[in-house]
Amino acid sequence: MFALADCNNFFVSCERVFRPDLRDKPVVVLSGNDGCVVARSNEVKRLGIKMGVPFYQIQNEVKKYGIVHFSSNFALYGDLSSRIMRILSRYTSDLQQYSIDEAFLDLSHLTTSDDMLSTCRTIRADILRGVGVPLSFGIAPTKTLCKVAADYAKHYEGYHGVSIIDTDAKRRKALSAYPIGEVWGIGRQTRQKLEKSGIRTALDFAEHSEVFARNLLGKTGWETWRELNGDPCIITRELPMKQSITYSRTFAHPVTDRALLEQAMCEFCANAALKLRKQQSVCRQMIVFAHASRFNDEPLPAITETVTFAQPTSNTQELIERLLYVVRSQWCEGVPYKRAGVILMGIESAAARQQQLFDNRDRDRDNRLQRAIDSVNAHYGRNTIRQAVYLPAGEKLFEVGRKSPAYTTNLREIITLKA
Amino acid sequence: MSERLLDIAGVKTPTRRMVLAENVHAGFPSPAADYTERIDITDEIIRHPETTFYARIDGDSMQDAGIRSGDLVVIDRSLQASDGDFVAAYIDGEFTIKEYRFDCKENCAWLIPHNSRFSPIRVSEENAFMIWGVITYTIHKLNK
Numbered sequence: 001m002f003a004l005a006d007c008n009n010f011f012v013s014c015e016r017v018f019r020p021d022l023r024d025k026p027v028v029v030l031s032g033n034d035g036c037v038v039a040r041s042n043e044v045k046r047l048g049i050k051m052g053v054p055f056y057q058i059q060n061e062v063k064k065y066g067i068v069h070f071s072s073n074f075a076l077y078g079d080l081s082s083r084i085m086r087i088l089s090r091y092t093s094d095l096q097q098y099s100i101d102e103a104f105l106d107l108s109h110l111t112t113s114d115d116m117l118s119t120c121r122t123i124r125a126d127i128l129r130g131v132g133v134p135l136s137f138g139i140a141p142t143k144t145l146c147k148v149a150a151d152y153a154k155h156y157e158g159y160h161g162v163s164i165i166d167t168d169a170k171r172r173k174a175l176s177a178y179p180i181g182e183v184w185g186i187g188r189q190t191r192q193k194l195e196k197s198g199i200r201t202a203l204d205f206a207e208h209s210e211v212f213a214r215n216l217l218g219k220t221g222w223e224t225w226r227e228l229n230g231d232p233c234i235i236t237r238e239l240p241m242k243q244s245i246t247y248s249r250t251f252a253h254p255v256t257d258r259a260l261l262e263q264a265m266c267e268f269c270a271n272a273a274l275k276l277r278k279q280q281s282v283c284r285q286m287i288v289f290a291h292a293s294r295f296n297d298e299p300l301p302a303i304t305e306t307v308t309f310a311q312p313t314s315n316t317q318e319l320i321e322r323l324l325y326v327v328r329s330q331w332c333e334g335v336p337y338k339r340a341g342v343i344l345m346g347i348e349s350a351a352a353r354q355q356q357l358f359d360n361r362d363r364d365r366d367n368r369l370q371r372a373i374d375s376v377n378a379h380y381g382r383n384t385i386r387q388a389v390y391l392p393a394g395e396k397l398f399e400v401g402r403k404s405p406a407y408t409t410n411l412r413e414i415i416t417l418k419a
Numbered sequence: 420m421s422e423r424l425l426d427i428a429g430v431k432t433p434t435r436r437m438v439l440a441e442n443v444h445a446g447f448p449s450p451a452a453d454y455t456e457r458i459d460i461t462d463e464i465i466r467h468p469e470t471t472f473y474a475r476i477d478g479d480s481m482q483d484a485g486i487r488s489g490d491l492v493v494i495d496r497s498l499q500a501s502d503g504d505f506v507a508a509y510i511d512g513e514f515t516i517k518e519y520r521f522d523c524k525e526n527c528a529w530l531i532p533h534n535s536r537f538s539p540i541r542v543s544e545e546n547a548f549m550i551w552g553v554i555t556y557t558i559h560k561l562n563k
């Protein structure tokens with residue numbers, strides 16, 4: 001069995017940690033460069049304000065309901081995300097982080113549903129008190145069903161944040177009220193195809209034959225069909241709605257040598273960065289992770305960090321510098337690392353990016369060098385020229401714009417306690 | 420390390436970026452090489468890194484407890500506040516630091532200042548109140 005841990009309205013919840021006065025107030029978080037709504041509190045969702053709308057289009061609602069708005073504070077969100085992921089990794093030997101605010105936990109070390117429920121409730125309470133962010137948990141035999149269960153946990157208070165699909169009756173009941181378009185991995189086109197065949201709910205789809213699913217939708221749809229029927233077959237999948245680039249691997253033999261792990265992770269990072277540049281985009285965040293083998297009884301310390309770039313980047317050197325810093329500061333001697341990877345997130349078009357006021361990198365030079373290296377590698381084969389491994393002096397991060405303070409990442413911006 | 424320039428496709432870049440070996444070992448190995456661990460005070464001060472936050476003190480209400488304006492405090496949110504703990508509390512729109520007391524008879528909480536010029540605050544249902552975290556250390560700078 002797996003559990004999906006999903007932070008509720010993550011960016012808004014992060015802001016509320018340091019602004020308890022906003023607990024029941026309508027709050028939105030806006031994207032940095034174009035001012036679109038990227039996170040909404042439940043109060044805002046109830047007003048019918050949709051994800052992604054430009055802020056100027058909701059000016060009337062903002063005035064009428066007193067909606068509080070923030071620019072994205074990636075330093076804060078990244079730090080709280082890292083804290084949450086590290087707490088989660090204590091409870092499982094296999095944590096798969098999928099986005100800044102979601103991760104799958106392998107619960108195969110627990111035998112009864114009661115154990116799984118009580119474990120997830122404990123984690124939820126620990127994180128709510130210790131970090132201040134509320135989470136929802138969905139427990140189920142497959143990751144696609146976990147997403148369904150977590151949705152129920154999030155939307156119905158009666159579950160107190162944790163719901164489980166552990167019997168066939170529960171599975172059918174959950175799927176019968178679940179619109180097909182909401183299912184993980186079902187995009188708009190697939191939904192339209194299925195609706196033409198009279199399929200409205202996830203259960204309608206699951207009850208069609210396997211042959212129907214495979215013929216109509218191909219491999220991805222077939223996998224979804226199997227997962228909805230309780231057959232776990234999705235090992236990794238990028239979230240359909242969130243842009244991210246993932247390079248990760250399970251090693252054939254656990255890695256206990258730091259240099260080897262660094263080498264492997266630098267390669268993932270270089271490949272991910274190349275993919276990013278090929279689609280003319282840059283990223284704001286990078287998740288770096290390495291986990292121990294799942295065959296250990298005791299969960300071992302994991303390497304996990306969400307790195308935030310003040311200036312969005314696709315530069316291999318810059319990404320690798322930050323990656324190595326994370327690996328070197330979190331590496332534990334003697335831990336057999338089994339799975340490792342790099343996820344690039346907060347992806348935006350390279351053309352749209354703004355020059356930062358306090359940027360201490362020579363971007364033009366970096367880019368020219370990167371282009372030169374890419375063209376050499378395109379000619380003579382990947383990795384002909386690659387980054388040698390070295391640790392740079394600490395780079396200062398500067399953020400500009402109207403956003404909340406960097407409460408947890410800059411000593412000058414911490415909260416004040418009145419005495 | 421020298422900053423010789425390497426010319427790749429018309430881009431002048433320091434060779435420093437392309438170093439292939441990190442350390443060059445030469446001469447006699449240092450007998451102290453195996454003893455590089457140094458005391459790290461954060462290990463002592465931060466018991467739970469995931470749930471540790473920091474705040475700056477502003478005001479004099481805790482001065483008799485040795486907590487002065489401008490001090491840095493370490494807050495651990497994972498700890499449950501017990502009677503007599505110093506806490507970071509949120510009350511009526513403001514973060515404050517006080518000693519936490521729970522009155523079983525009256526079934527209410529008190530926030531106790533450590534300065535005779537200030538009065539204890541009785542926390543009732545009407546207050547917007549939460550204990551944000553427990554103060555584990557204060558750091559007071561002596562040398563300006």
